[in-house]
């Protein structure tokens with residue numbers, strides 16, 4: 001038995017495969033490097049949803065459906081916003097709003113789920129900044145429309161391309177913690193909306209999708225090249241985990257890290273901190289190899305995600321929510337795939353508590 005279900009196969013999927021030994025991520029028959037930076041979110045959705053979604057179509061028909069779904073999501077956001085409890089973090093606000101998405105709606109559930117996340121994230125961010133929400137443009141591309149709803153102005157093609165590359169790179173990743181969580185929920189026939197809420201609850205935590213913000217905190221705290229070694233050594237001495245390193249499946253470098261690093265290099269000129277980050281990465285890997293001999297630990301996707309989102313001038317507090325905008329593409333496909341399997345996921349536990357004495 002393994003407490004973390006390491007090496008347990010708990011689902012069959014045609015959606016994605018993480019080859020941890022060879023550092024390879026396959027999405028429906030394509031290596032991630034063949035997709036990231038080359039296709040739109042809508043094309044990726046056509047790939048993921050093919051054969052699963054009711055009336056599934058090509059990227060063009062998905063773009064039209066998604067645009068309409070963003071309008072519907074904006075109506076939900078506008079109705080929910082006045083009741084938003086004070087003091088929630090952005091991702092807690094997202095959890096609150098997603099819980100208000102109905103199980104049954106005129107808009108198909110998979111379209112509404114994917115549309116709702118960016119609309120809610122942008123609406124919540126503007127609300128927190130005291131600004132009026134910006135309505136979606138159903139004609140715009142999904143990534144471009146998110147930046148427009150967030151900023152209130154159109155984004156540059158370079159920013160749209162970078163964000164779209166990030167969304168495609170992060171869309172699906174095997175049976176990670178949030179996807180597994182949601183497949184368990186979906187297996188009870190709870191439906192798309194509830195499954196996505198559960199997935200977000202798992203994603204938002206520090207060991208999963210909550211790492212990129214702390215990666216930047218770490219870089220800020222280290223501050224200068226001279227501090228790298230002492231800072232990292234002290235953190236490991238205290239038994240802390242270095243954010244952006246290590247992975248349950250990858251035993252080599254996470255292939256997504258290089259895809260994202262390339263995008264960061266093209267943003268913000270010399271102000272993108274990539275050289276400093278590389279120096280931190282190099283030292284961290286050397287220290288982890290020295291101290292953590294049980295398993296090889298390498299750079300994961302969150303390290304360069306942090307730099308990418310920073311180079312896009314996205315607020316640190318939004319990083320986990322922005323991760324969810326990309327990942328809901330995979331989540332929506334996994335719910336539909338699990339519904340097709342239609343088998344409740346119900347493993348066993350081994351009882352290690354006390355047992356009542358047998359009556360004489």
Ligand code: ACO
Pocket residue numbers: 206207208209211240241242243244245246247248249292294295297300301302
């Ligand atoms: N820094 C320091 N030590 C680490 C790190 C790290 N980043 N990651 C793992 N370790 C240690 C473990 O504590 C363990 O130490 P031990 O042998 O002394 O007990 C050893 O390395 C082996 O750990 P694994 O079994 O490989 O780690 P596990 O599979 O349990 O955890 C996880 C994977 C959660 C990603 C872990 O590496 C971690 O916490 N990383 C930092 C957080 C992070 O970057 N999260 C984002 C992951 S990517 C994503 O979710 C999108």
